[in-house]
Amino acid sequence: MLAIRFKAMASPCEVLLHSPRRGDALRLGAVAAAEAWRVEGKYSRYRDDSVVAWIHRNRGSEISVDEETASLLDFASHCFDISDGLFDVTSGVLRRAWKFDGSNRIPDAAAVARLLPLVGFDKLRWQSPRLLLPADMELDFGGIGKEYAVDRAYDLLAAQYAGPFLVNFGGDLRANRPPPNGPWQVGIERPDTDQTAAMVLDLERGALATSGDSRRFLLKDTVRYGHILDPRTGWPVPESPRSVTVAASSCTEAGLLSTLALLHGAQARAFLEDQGARYWLVH
Amino acid sequence: MNPGKMNLAVIVAGAMFLSGCASLGVKPWQRDVLARKDMQLSAGSIDSAVDDHLYFSKEASSGGRSFAGGGCGCN
Amino acid sequence: MQLGADTRGVRRRLVAATCALLTASATRSQATPRASIDEMLSDWRLDSALAYYHEDGRIQAIEPVVSVSRDFGDGETLDLNFTFDSLTGSSPNGALPSRKPQTFASPSGTSLMLAHHSYTTAPGELPVDPHYHDQRFALGADWTLPLTRLTRVTVGGKFSDEHDFLSVTADASIAHDFNDKNTTVSLGLFDENDSLSPIGGAPVPLSDYALFEKTGHKSKNGAGVLLSVTQVMTRTWLTEFNLSADRFTGYLNDPYKIISVIDDGGDTVGYVYENRPQSRTRRSAYLENRVGWERASAALSLRYMSDSWGVHSATAQLNLRQWNAERDKYLEPTARWYRQTAADFYTPWLLNSAGPDVTVASSDSRLGAFRALTYGLKFGMKLNDKFGRDDSELNLRVEYYQQTVESAVPGPGSLQGLDLYPSLKAVLLEIGFSY
Numbered sequence: 001m002l003a004i005r006f007k008a009m010a011s012p013c014e015v016l017l018h019s020p021r022r023g024d025a026l027r028l029g030a031v032a033a034a035e036a037w038r039v040e041g042k043y044s045r046y047r048d049d050s051v052v053a054w055i056h057r058n059r060g061s062e063i064s065v066d067e068e069t070a071s072l073l074d075f076a077s078h079c080f081d082i083s084d085g086l087f088d089v090t091s092g093v094l095r096r097a098w099k100f101d102g103s104n105r106i107p108d109a110a111a112v113a114r115l116l117p118l119v120g121f122d123k124l125r126w127q128s129p130r131l132l133l134p135a136d137m138e139l140d141f142g143g144i145g146k147e148y149a150v151d152r153a154y155d156l157l158a159a160q161y162a163g164p165f166l167v168n169f170g171g172d173l174r175a176n177r178p179p180p181n182g183p184w185q186v187g188i189e190r191p192d193t194d195q196t197a198a199m200v201l202d203l204e205r206g207a208l209a210t211s212g213d214s215r216r217f218l219l220k221d222t223v224r225y226g227h228i229l230d231p232r233t234g235w236p237v238p239e240s241p242r243s244v245t246v247a248a249s250s251c252t253e254a255g256l257l258s259t260l261a262l263l264h265g266a267q268a269r270a271f272l273e274d275q276g277a278r279y280w281l282v283h
Numbered sequence: 284m285n286p287g288k289m290n291l292a293v294i295v296a297g298a299m300f301l302s303g304c305a306s307l308g309v310k311p312w313q314r315d316v317l318a319r320k321d322m323q324l325s326a327g328s329i330d331s332a333v334d335d336h337l338y339f340s341k342e343a344s345s346g347g348r349s350f351a352g353g354g355c356g357c358n
Numbered sequence: 359m360q361l362g363a364d365t366r367g368v369r370r371r372l373v374a375a376t377c378a379l380l381t382a383s384a385t386r387s388q389a390t391p392r393a394s395i396d397e398m399l400s401d402w403r404l405d406s407a408l409a410y411y412h413e414d415g416r417i418q419a420i421e422p423v424v425s426v427s428r429d430f431g432d433g434e435t436l437d438l439n440f441t442f443d444s445l446t447g448s449s450p451n452g453a454l455p456s457r458k459p460q461t462f463a464s465p466s467g468t469s470l471m472l473a474h475h476s477y478t479t480a481p482g483e484l485p486v487d488p489h490y491h492d493q494r495f496a497l498g499a500d501w502t503l504p505l506t507r508l509t510r511v512t513v514g515g516k517f518s519d520e521h522d523f524l525s526v527t528a529d530a531s532i533a534h535d536f537n538d539k540n541t542t543v544s545l546g547l548f549d550e551n552d553s554l555s556p557i558g559g560a561p562v563p564l565s566d567y568a569l570f571e572k573t574g575h576k577s578k579n580g581a582g583v584l585l586s587v588t589q590v591m592t593r594t595w596l597t598e599f600n601l602s603a604d605r606f607t608g609y610l611n612d613p614y615k616i617i618s619v620i621d622d623g624g625d626t627v628g629y630v631y632e633n634r635p636q637s638r639t640r641r642s643a644y645l646e647n648r649v650g651w652e653r654a655s656a657a658l659s660l661r662y663m664s665d666s667w668g669v670h671s672a673t674a675q676l677n678l679r680q681w682n683a684e685r686d687k688y689l690e691p692t693a694r695w696y697r698q699t700a701a702d703f704y705t706p707w708l709l710n711s712a713g714p715d716v717t718v719a720s721s722d723s724r725l726g727a728f729r730a731l732t733y734g735l736k737f738g739m740k741l742n743d744k745f746g747r748d749d750s751e752l753n754l755r756v757e758y759y760q761q762t763v764e765s766a767v768p769g770p771g772s773l774q775g776l777d778l779y780p781s782l783k784a785v786l787l788e789i790g791f792s793y
Contacts, residue, residue: 067382068383071378071379071382071383072379074375074378074379075375075376075378075379078371078372078374078375078378079372079375082368082371082372082375083368148379151380151383152380152383155380155383155384178433180429181318182314182318182539185314200310248373249373250376250377250380252376252379252380253372253373253376256372256376257369257372260368274368275368275369276369277369307537307540307541307589307590307591307592308537308538308540308541308589308590308591309540309590309592309593310538313593314593315593316593316594316650317590317593317594317596317650319650319655321650321655321679322596322648322650322655324588324596324598324646324648326657327677328405328425329405329406329407329423329425329790330407330736330755330788330790332423332425332439332441333407333409333421333423333786333788334757334786336421336441336443337411337759337784337786338696341724341730341759341761341782341784342671342696342698342724342730343665343667343669343671343698343701343724343725344640344642344661344663344669344671344673344696344698346582346584346602346604346640346642346663347600347602347642347643347644347661347663347673348598348600348644348646348659348661349584350527350529350546350548350582350584350602350604351582351602351604351640351642352527352548352550352580352582352604352606354496354516354518354525354527354550355494355496355518355520355523355525356492356494356520356522356523356525356552356554357445358612358724
């Protein structure tokens with residue numbers, strides 16, 4: 001078993017390969033890393049040379065986006081419809097009011113209310129490949145970027161390597177087949193600091209994605225405000241689980257389900273049951 | 284030890300062994316050493332096959348680890 | 359999103375949307391599949407060996423073995439193996455040494471007079487048939503299919519063909535994991551059918567050797583059960599405990615073995631063919647322990663067997679594998695200790711004064727009381743860079759095996775002073791390749 005490790009999307013990433021040829025292991029690891037860095041670079045909101053930065057520089061004008069960005073926007077559009085607006089790639093503007101630094105400074109209602117008109121995928125004009133993003137609105141693919149990168153890296157490796165492998169970008173992962181000795185053992189961190197033992201799942205194939213608020217939250221008057229905000233209200237969803245892990249056949253699907261589950265707050269479990277998903281919740 | 288007592292000892296040992304099984308073991312993430320090739324119970328199976336054939340043809344016992352029975356006319 | 363009506367549709371539409379996204383990106387991808395024979399081979403394993411066996415002054419054998427395994431994923435596996443062995447040399451015929459020369463006919467012979475079908479043993483020597491030769495071809499297959507995540511079924515078959523013996527075996531077993539896969543219990547059954555076509559025909563049991571009374575083909579059948587419990591004890595220690603029983607019925611004799619008939623003075627007056635009971639039931643208990651350390655692993659196994667012929671045996675074997683610092687070479691010394699008691703009807707000779715009461719008797723040394731020691735050393739080397747797979751290996755093994763007869767009864771009269779029970783000493787050399 002060989003592991004190729006690298007850092008991407010602010011997370012530790014690794015590719016696990018069972019019995020590869022030595023030269024192939026490095027080549028396949030490089031393929032996965034290159035794809036992770038490519039997706040990160042292309043859709044990062046922190047980089048001036050990213051596609052997202054370019055879209056933001058051209059707000060108010062109609063632009064033609066490339067094929068990959070077009071398919072991501074199509075996907076975002078479908079998810080916006082399917083989730084009745086819970087999943088919204090334009091909700092990034094709310095960051096201007098919410099700073100999740102573990103402190104007790106929550107924004108006042110007026111500040112959030114001022115930002116709400118800038119949120120809503122239905123407010124931009126999208127007809128593939130032409131996009132018109134109104135002034136002051138933002139696009140943020142952070143909600144699906146890592147999971148999409150896992151699926152992309154997975155597809156590239158699957159086309160070039162027939163043996164068992166697992167791609168893991170910071171806990172969002174996908175495997176094609178189990179190694180001969182048994183399933184992949186995946187440790188899921190428990191968000192509480194007093195729990196040292198991880199929960200371990202047996203994964204034979206498919207993807208796992210985890211959404212949670214273990215690191216980014218605010219705590220005021222014993223109420224915990226997770227960093228996943230409901231785009232329709234501008235506020236975090238009350239009583240949401242601390243962490244949701246979902247298994248699905250692709251990482252993007254698993255990631256969407258785990259994010260939507262968190263957005264259902266107290267109804268997270270019922271939502272996941274309704275979808276017939278395999279999931280693990282931590283409250 | 285006569286054969287009857289030996290049989291009883293084996294059965295008692297077996298039962299004690301099985302009853303103790305439920306509390307033993309490791310967590311899934313502690314299987315690193317157990318996953319090694321040389322720790323598999325089927326490890327060295329070609330060597331065992333060659334040796335078992337040799338011992339079957341020279342001795343009166345066979346099997347134990349796997350099915351007894353010869354499969355060859357050498358005994 | 360409202361819960362209730364048609365929220366199931368959410369997942370369905372999400373899966374469709376995800377598929378559309380990922381298929382679009384995949385078709386855009388520039389990478390072309392580079393599936394090659396080498397990558398397809400990563401699901402296959404090959405283990406092979408060539409063994410050479412040499413007994414001091416007796417049999418020699420060459421045995422190539424090839425085993426191929428395929429892992430289909432999901433826990434489904436297929437194992438196929440092929441064995442070929444070729445034996446030549448001298449094989450003891452069961453008769454005792456004598457102070458006078460002795461002449462015997464080869465199994466195909468019908469008379470002691472025909473020289474090319476007979477052989478003579480010098481005084482004091484153990485009678486051996488020097489023309490012994492045989493070739494055997496065997497095939498085996500095992501297929502394992504998972505029924506559930508924790509249960510699997512294995513079915514297997516074996517086929518072995520040699521000049522005078524044909525064997526077909528079928529087996530099936532079911533295994534289930536408990537306790538987080540720390541405990542595995544399996545139950546297996548096997549059924550074996552053998553047909554014998556001894557060269558020259560099967561002799562009438564206990565008939566006079568010189569009369570060459572032979573009949574035709576014979577057969578025997580066996581069936582047995584194996585119960586196995588495997589338990590992970592600690593992170594570095596694994597244990598297996600098996601209980602098994604089997605019963606064989608039919609023609610269980612060795613058609614070529616004879617027993618010397620002697621008079622009170624120890625002189626050989628004739629020979630008769632042996633006869634064994636027509637059924638044999640065996641029970642055995644087996645315990646194996648495997649322990650792993652950072653650069654070494656050890657396997658200790660113990661077996662106790664007892665059967666309805668009065669044979670009980672005990673076996674103990676220890677293998678200790680030690681790796682070098684880079685973990686690409688190992689040395690594995692092994693030692694085995696074995697001891698068995700004699701069958702009830704084992705007798706080194708028959709007294710001619712004993713009369714016709716004897717119904718079962720055999721002087722086959724393999725049914726006598728003896729202990730055996732094996733010492734072995736194996737050297738293995740990983741071949742990563744040459745073949746690309748990180749578990750390819752070349753290995754060399756040498757073993758020395760020695761049997762020493764116990765409770766040897768000294769012969770009466772003229773047999774005194776003769777070595778009636780010479781030790782068996784043999785060497786095994788094996789070269790192996792895994793990929």
